[in-house]
Amino acid sequence: MTNSFPHDGAHRAEQAERTSLGELIGNISDDLSQLFRQEVELAKAEIKQEATKAGKAAGMLGGAAFAGYLAVVLLSFAAVFALAAVMPLGRAALIVAVVWAAVGAVLYLNGQKKLKTVDPMPRRTVETIKEDAQWLKNPTG
Incomplete structure (x- = not known):
């Protein structure tokens, strides 16, 4: 077979x-x-x-x-x-509130200062894309 x-x-x-x-x-x-x-x-x-x-x-x-x-x-x-x-209860509450207000103000000012340094544009990426586009136009250099 x-x-x-x-x-x-x-x-x-x-x-x-x-x-x-x-x-x-x-x-x-x-x-x-x-x-x-x-x-x-x-x-x-x-x-x-x-x-x-x-x-x-x-x-x-x-x-x-x-x-x-x-x-x-x-x-x-x-x-x-x-x-x-x-001291009286009202004065004690006021002191604690003022301390928290000061902490909040310091944090706000520092956050605002840091926020001004933020750059939403990805500059290095944009530069790399421009370089790539230039190379595509003239690959021999």
């Missing part, structure tokens, strides 16, 4: 001879397209996984900020009541 589908080198060579150049290029194109789609799917999966981790971290940081806020409020009340032991 002979095998009607031989799997030896002669059969592969014969099959390769029958395949046209156009078919080979088409096969390569299909393989590259499939590979590209698989890479895109992998990238999507990785980005989704990283976004989930970032979301959890952001939630924890938000919770920490809220806990810090509550601590500052309660410590401020404690300071008011501690000062109230030696």
Whole structure:
């Protein structure tokens, strides 16, 4: 009994001879397209996984900020009541409020100063793009 589908080198060579150049290029194109789609799917999966981790971290940081806020409020009340032991309650509250107003003013002024140094234009990237465009116009230099 002979095998009607031989799997030896002669059969592969014969099959390769029958395949046209156009078919080979088409096969390569299909393989590259499939590979590209698989890479895109992998990238999507990785980005989704990283976004989930970032979301959890952001939630924890938000919770920490809220806990810090509550601590500052309660410590401020404690300071008011501690000062109230030696002066009227209204004056103690006013002193704590003035301290917080001063802290807020200093933070505001420093933040405003830093904000003025922010440059929204990605200057290095713009320069690189200009250089690339110039090179494309005259690749020989």
